[in-house]
Amino acid sequence: MAVQKAKADLAVCLRILDGGLEGKSFLIGDYSLADRHLQGIVGWIGTMEVDLMLFPNVTAWLKRCGERPALANLAG
Incomplete structure (x- = not known):
């Protein structure tokens, strides 16, 4: 039960992030430390x-x- 709740909570956060990235290459325009983190x-x-x-x-x-x-x- 807790695992399903956690996954549902993550999905909510990922939907917010997905919407925030709509039409953008990176979080605040150019690649930044925020993107890396x-x-x-x-x-x-x-x-x-x-x-x-x-x-x-x-x-x-x-x-x-x-x-x-x-x-x-780094990936090779």
């Missing part, structure tokens, strides 16, 4: 059986964040 949290949420594909703006934003040169170099 939230990217880590959202990426972690994605490892917890939360379907991020339900939030297309979030998944596109995660992809853009991951393509940043410094992060791309």
Whole structure:
């Protein structure tokens, strides 16, 4: 029961983020520390059986964040 409630709460937050990213490349215009910080949290949420594909703006934003040169170099 608690797991389902937590997932529902996360979905509410992800819907808010998805709406906030509508028509934007990054959270506040240009890539910033805010994007880097939230990217880590959202990426972690994605490892917890939360379907991020339900939030297309979030998944596109995660992809853009991951393509940043410094992060791309870390990935190999």
